[in-house]
Amino acid sequence: xxxxxxxxxxxxxxxxxxxxSGGLAAAFRAAGHGARVALVEPGELGGTxxxxxxxxxxxxxxxxxxxxRIELARRMGFAGLPCPELDWREFVTLRQHYIANIHASYxxxxxxxxIVSVVGRGRFEDARTIITDDGARLHGDHVVxxxxxxxxxxxxxxxxxxxxxxxxxxxxAPPGRVAMIGGGYIGVELAGVLQRLGCPVEMFMRGxxxxxxxxxxxAEHLEEDYRQAGTALHFGxxxxxxxxxxxxxxxxxxxxxxxxGGFDQVIFAIGREPVTASLGLERAGVECDGQGHVRVxxxxxxxxxxxxAVGDVTDRIQLTPVAIAAARRLMDRxxxxxxxxRLDYDDIPTVVFSHPPIGKVGLSExxxxxxxxxxxxxxxxxxxxxxHALADVPQRSLFKLVCVGEDRRVAGIHLLGEGxxxxxxxxxxxxxxxxxxxxxxxxxxxxxxxxxxVVLMR
Ligand SMILES: Cc1cc2nc3c(=O)[nH]c(=O)nc-3n(C[C@H](O)[C@H](O)[C@H](O)COP(=O)(O)OP(=O)(O)OC[C@H]3O[C@@H](n4cnc5c(N)ncnc54)[C@H](O)[C@@H]3O)c2cc1C
Ligand SMILES: NC(=O)c1ccc[n+]([C@@H]2O[C@H](COP(=O)([O-])OP(=O)(O)OC[C@H]3O[C@@H](n4cnc5c(N)ncnc54)[C@H](O)[C@@H]3O)[C@@H](O)[C@H]2O)c1
Numbered sequence: 342x343x344x345x346x347x348x349x350x351x352x353x354x355x356x357x358x359x360x361x362s363g364g365l366a367a368a369f370r371a372a373g374h375g376a377r378v379a380l381v382e383p384g385e386l387g388g389t390x391x392x393x394x395x396x397x398x399x400x401x402x403x404x405x406x407x408x409x410r411i412e413l414a415r416r417m418g419f420a421g422l423p424c425p426e427l428d429w430r431e432f433v434t435l436r437q438h439y440i441a442n443i444h445a446s447y448x449x450x451x452x453x454x455x456i457v458s459v460v461g462r463g464r465f466e467d468a469r470t471i472i473t474d475d476g477a478r479l480h481g482d483h484v485v486x487x488x489x490x491x492x493x494x495x496x497x498x499x500x501x502x503x504x505x506x507x508x509x510x511x512x513x514a515p516p517g518r519v520a521m522i523g524g525g526y527i528g529v530e531l532a533g534v535l536q537r538l539g540c541p542v543e544m545f546m547r548g549x550x551x552x553x554x555x556x557x558x559x560a561e562h563l564e565e566d567y568r569q570a571g572t573a574l575h576f577g578x579x580x581x582x583x584x585x586x587x588x589x590x591x592x593x594x595x596x597x598x599x600x601x602g603g604f605d606q607v608i609f610a611i612g613r614e615p616v617t618a619s620l621g622l623e624r625a626g627v628e629c630d631g632q633g634h635v636r637v638x639x640x641x642x643x644x645x646x647x648x649x650a651v652g653d654v655t656d657r658i659q660l661t662p663v664a665i666a667a668a669r670r671l672m673d674r675x676x677x678x679x680x681x682x683r684l685d686y687d688d689i690p691t692v693v694f695s696h697p698p699i700g701k702v703g704l705s706e707x708x709x710x711x712x713x714x715x716x717x718x719x720x721x722x723x724x725x726x727x728x729h730a731l732a733d734v735p736q737r738s739l740f741k742l743v744c745v746g747e748d749r750r751v752a753g754i755h756l757l758g759e760g761x762x763x764x765x766x767x768x769x770x771x772x773x774x775x776x777x778x779x780x781x782x783x784x785x786x787x788x789x790x791x792x793x794x795v796v797l798m799r
Contacts, residue, residue, distance in 0.1 A: 351379065351457075351477065351478070351479050351480065352377075352480045353376075353377045353378060353379045353457070353479060353480065353481045353482070354371070354376035354377045354378065354481065354482050354483065354676070355367070355368070355371045355376050355377070355378045355379070355481050355482065355483045355484070355485065355672075355675075355676070356378075356379045356381065356463070356471045356479045356480075356481030356483075356484050356485075357371075357378065357379070357380045357381065357484075357485045357487060358381050358463045358471065358484065358485065358486050358487060358488055358620070359381070359382060359388065359486070359487035359488040359489055359652075359654075360380050360381075360382030360384075360386045360387070360388060360447075360458075361382075361387065361388015361389055361390060361391075361487060361489050361652065361664070362387075362388055362389070362390045362652060362661040362664040362665050362668075363388075363485075363487035363489075363651040363652030363653075363654075363664030363665065363667065363668045364380060364382065364388070364485065364487035364488075364651075364652075364668070365380070365386065365387070365388075365447060366651075366664065366665040366668035366669050366672075367485045367487060367651060367668035367669075367671065367672055368380045368451070368454075368456050369450065369454055369456070370668065370669045370672035370673065370676075370677075371672045371675070371676050372454040372455060372456050373454070374672060374673075374676035374677045375676070376672075376676045377455075378454075378455075378456045378457065379456070379457040379458075379459055379479050379481070380451065380456055380457070380458050380459065381459045381461060381462070381463035381471060381473060381479070382458070382459070382460065383460065383461055383462040383474070385444055386443075386444050386447040386448065386451075387440075387443055387444060387447060388489055389489055389490070389653070390661040391440060391443050391444070392440065392510075393506065393507045393510050394506075394661070395661055396439070396440060396443065397436055397440065397510045398510075398530060398531075398534075398694065399694060400432075400435075400436040400439065401436075401534045401538075402530065402533070402534055402694040402696075404427055404432055404534075404538065405533065405534045405536075405537035405538050405696065406537070406696070407425075408425040408427065408537050408538055408539070409537050409696065411423075411425040412425065413728065413729075413732040413734065416732040416733060416734065417731055417732050425539075426539065427515075427538050427539075429512065429513050429514050429515060430513045430514065433512075433513050459473055459477065459479070461473040461474035461475055461477075462474050462619075463479070463620075464619060464620050464621040465484075465620060465621040465622060465624045465625040465627070466478065466621070466624060467624055467625060468484070468624075468625040468626060468627075468645045468646065468647070468648055469481060469482070469484070469647075471484065482647065483647045483648070483649065483675055484625075484647070484648045484649070485649045485650065485651060485668070485671070486617075486620065486622075486627070486635055486643070486648065486649070486650040486651075486654055487650070487651050487652050487654060487664070487668065488615075488616040488617065488620065488654050489615075489616055489652055489653045489654055490613035490614055490615050490616060490653035490654065490659065491507075491613060491614060491616055492505035492506050492507060492609065492610075492613055492614075493505075493609070493611055493612045493613055493614045494609055495522075495580060495609060495611060497580060497581060497582055497583070498581075498582045498583070498584075499582050499583030499584050499585075500583065500609075502583045502584075502585060502591055502607060503522070503583050503591075503606075503607040503608065503609050504606055504607065504608050504609070505608065505609050505610075506527050506531065506608070506610060508608070509531055509608060515538065515539070515540050516535070516540060516605060516606045517540065517541075517604075517605030517606060518540070518541045518542075518543075518590075518603060518604050518605050518606075519532075519535055519540060519541070519542045519543070519604060519605065519606045519607070519608060520542075520543055520545060520591065520593050520601065520604040520606070520607045520608070521535075521542055521543070521544045521545065521608050521610060522545050522580055522593070522607065522608065522609045522610060522611060523544075523545075523546065523547075523609065523610035523611040523612070524544055524546035524548065524550070524551040524552065524553075524574075525552065525553075525610060525611075525612065526552075526610075526693050527610035528544060528546075528551075528608075528610035528611075529544075529551055529552055529563075529567075529693055529695045530693060530694050530695060531608060531610060532544050532567070532572055533567070533694070533695045533696040534696075536567070536570045536571060536572045536696070537570065537696055541571070542572050543572065543573040543574075543575065543601065543604075544567070544572060544573070544574050544575065545575045545578040545580060545593060545595075545601075546574070546575065546576050546577075546578060547577070547578065547579050547580070548576065548577075549576050549577060550564065550576065551563060551564050551567070551574070552693060552699065554705075555693070555699055555701060555705075555755070556701065556705055556706065556741060556755045558721075558739065558741070559699055559739050559741065559755055559756075559757040560699070562737065562739050562757055563695055563697075563699055563757060566695075566696065566697065566736055567695075567696075569735060569736070570696065575599070575601070577597070578593075578595045578597075578599060579595050579596040579597065580593060580594075580595060580596075581594050581595055581596045582594050583607050586602055590602055590603045590604060590605065591604040591605070591606070591607050592604070593607060613653065613659065614632065614633060615629075615632065615633045615634045615635070615653065615654045615655075615656075616654060617629055617633045617634070617635060617654060618633065622635070625645045625648055626644060626645040626648075627643045627644055627645045627648055627650075628643065628644040630656055632656070634654065634655055634656035635650040635654050635655050636655075636656075637649070637650050637651075637655045637657075639683055640671070640674065640683045641655070641667055641668075641670075641671045641683070641684075649671055649675070651664055651667040651668045651671060652664030652667065652668070657686060658686065658689055658691075660689070660691060662689075663684070663686075663689060666684050667684040670682040670683050670684050671683075688702055688703050688769070688772060688773050689702070690702035690765050690766065690769035692761065692762045692765060694762065697736060697738070697757060697758050697759050697761065698757075698758075698760075698761045698762040699755075699756070699757040699761060700755070700756045700757075700761045700762060700764075700765040701753070701754065701755045701756070701765075702753070702754050702765060702768070702769040702772055702773075703743065703751070703752050703753035703754060703772050704743055704745075704752045704753040705743070705753060705755070706719055706741070706743050706753065708753075709743045709745055709752050709753060712745075713745040713746065713752075716745055716746055716747070717743065717744070717745055718743075718744045718745070718749055718778075719741065719742070719743055719744070720741070720742040720744070720778070720798040720799065721739065721740070721741050721742075721798070722738075722739070722740045722741075722794040722795075722797070722798050723737060723738070723739050724737065724738055724740075724791075724794060725737050725738070726738050726758055726759040726760070726791050727789060728759060729759065736758075736759075737758070738756075738757060738758025738759060738761070738791055738794075739756075739757045739758065740754075740755070740756050740757070740758070740791075740794050740795060740798065741753075741754075741755040741756075742754060742755075742778070742781075742795070742798050743755070744777070744778050748777050748779075749777050749778035749779065750775060750776070750777050751771070751772050751776050751777060751778060751780075751781065752772075753772075754768050754769070754772055754795070756795075758791060759791055760790075760791050760792065761791075764791065764792045764795070768795055778798075781795065781796045781798070782796065782799075784796045
């Protein structure tokens with residue numbers, strides 16, 4: 342919308358705050374049900390995922406994987422290959438061109454769906470009224486809050502010397518020697534990309550391992566892979582300060598007195614915080630938890646009538662398909678006549694795009710034992726993928742099934758290795774449908790693949 346703000350305001354069935362994964366999905370689905378929709382977004386369409394998350398990250402991962410493949414090819418006897426060295430500027434141009442196409446496609450789809458797209462930041466005047474930067478008032482019968490999250494910075498001296506994941510996607514040249522703080526999804530993924538693209542990187546973790554929340558044995562394998570690739574891992578490093586030394590390099594020090602220097606960049610990957618502070622939620626009667634996440638019930642309803650929230654702004658699993666699925670079901674309930682529609686947050690598959698990738702769906706072995714006691718049966722396959730065996734590199738794959746009960750229902754699938762990212766999706770469908778180990782054994786394997794290990798585990 343442009344021009345002078347209309348003092349009478351504009352009426353809609355739905356006003357959506359945020360044009361990221363969740364907000365766009367809500368807007369499109371509601372419009373599909375015939376609702377009159379306004380979408381308020383101050384930045385580029387697509388939010389975190391498209392602009393500073395999944396998409397540019399996966400592009401960098403693909404570049405890093407290509408470098409890895411060139412190295413494998415050399416080991417397999419291909420001669421005359423150049424030393425893999427990425428021209429970052431050229432690749433980033435390709436990446437951003439890909440992203441620009443996504444923006445254009447969203448813009449076209451919003452127009453086609455008749456959704457009013459408002460450029461600006463919105464905040465609540467009351468539970469039915471959103472006021473935008475330029476003073477326009479949008480009245481919605483329903484409001485969806487989908488303002489997402491932003492990277493967290495530690496409250497320590499020198500925090501302003503460090504970067505966050507958003508900044509990573511501004512690099513147009515190798516960043517030099519990097520200290521990555523945090524061993525969760527983002528720390529592991531960005532460190533993996535850097536190491537495979539030939540940038541020295543060291544990881545500093547407060548805890549004792551990488552990827553807490555993933556199977557210990559698989560994560561330990563991954564730690565070994567990272568060490569083999571030349572990444573130093575510092576566990577139990579509780580960051581106390583970042584300083585610039587006399588030589589211009591950065592130095593990180595821990596509570597325990599440990600210090601490491603000589604870094605060109607420090608990147609914080611220590612979690613994300615919800616974007617709620619400036620939304621005027623109190624004026625709408627929307628409650629937040631202690632960390633600022635919007636509180637929602639199982640139906641994505643907030644404490645305010647007809648105000649809903651989806652995605653990273655809530656305290657649920659922070660994944661794009663989760664934000665999208667929650668938004669679509671919410672709109673099916675509100676505008677589509679499906680009174681019971683809601684997202685089941687159990688058994689959501691997830692993959693970390695590490696090198697190699699690691700993925701999981703369902704229960705961990707520990708969670709299964711907590712719920713099912715001794716009636717838990719674990720099957721493992723530890724093998725070298727054919728590609729790695731041929732190239733004679735030490736990388737191994739580790740697949741694990743967690744089954745429960747007399748009928749060995751498959752309650753958890755955990756994959757680390759070549760192709761894990763692509764293999765998991767289909768098996769996640771099967772797990773969700775309640776398959777047993779016997780069902781896997783009844784399925785004829787596809788040979789020779791890594792995926793066949795899942796149906797052959799005994
Ligand atoms: C580096 C990185 C890699 C990731 N990789 C993956 C991955 O591989 N797979 C995966 O599933 N997930 C991944 N994620 C997570 C995924 O990006 C998020 O879970 C997802 O984007 C959440 O969507 P959302 O709609 O809740 O929020 P967002 O996508 O963050 O969208 C929120 C939008 O709200 C807008 N906004 C903020 N304030 C206002 C306001 N006042 N008014 C109007 N609009 C406002 C913002 O500008 C933003 O566009 C990754 C995240 C990061 C950071
Ligand atoms: N492939 C994917 O699907 C993907 C990729 C990236 C991000 N994401 C989503 O984004 C979310 C955020 O990613 P993330 O990596 O920032 O968070 P995370 O929660 O995965 O990991 C944060 C890590 O930082 C550590 N930490 C927290 N505070 C610290 C401190 N003060 N000092 C040192 N370490 C500290 C935590 O112990 C944890 O290991 C993820 O949880 C995930 O849901 C998904």
